[in-house]
Amino acid sequence: MITKLPYKLIFVLPSILIVLLIIYANNKGPIVYAPIGVMISAIAALTAATVTIKSNRHTFMQTNSLAYRQSLQEDEQYNLSLRKVKEAIINRFETPIEKYADESKIITKDEKETLFAIRYVLNTWEQTALSCRHHLYDEYHLYQSHKTMVIELGIYFRQFIHETQLIRNNPDIFNNFTWLVLHWTIRRDDFVSTQTKKELVMVYKQLNSVKAGKLPKRHHKLKKFRYK
Known part of the structure; x- marks a missing residue:
């Protein structure tokens, strides 16, 4: 156009x-x-x-x-959920974040509240990313104000998203959010320079498989992704 x-x-x-x-x-x-x-x-x-x-x-x-x-x-619910998500990130060594992808393992009230918070925050940014892709929002404007938080969400919850896609057998789950994280990561370029090229090649391969309607393999090199 x-x-x-x-x-x-x-x-x-x-x-x-x-x-x-x-x-x-x-x-x-x-x-x-x-x-x-x-x-x-x-x-x-x-x-x-x-x-x-x-x-x-x-x-x-x-x-x-x-x-x-x-x-x-x-949005009070978003802000409450964001605080809960931050707690999950802090406690990720005690309770791995990807655990929340399997709803059958979520038993306690606190775990259910955490899962709800994770989904609420990620769904919020999934819709935001979709609006950016369709030019309803100024993507660069949002990048300037939210880049750090969104990139960190993408990093800490990448395995949760991956496991959710596998469990539900749906590679489109949080696909737009993943696009936004990748787009902003490349723009910001905060990763270790020697690691960036290798890992971004892997990310693009993952996204290409999603485009083709295929699910990436469970064990992939993104586990080694390092963030400054």
């Missing part, structure tokens, strides 16, 4: 085309002045319309993003 092009290209490409049309008109003479003039006017009008649409769309996404951030701050 033309509105996805950077502003620079939106202006540069029509300018090049107009220059070529002018050169062509000079070579052909007055006989083509009228049709070339109409074409140049049409190109200028299309460029202006594209810039306006792109600007309005960007404003729309930013407005949605600001409203979303506000709603997230006011």
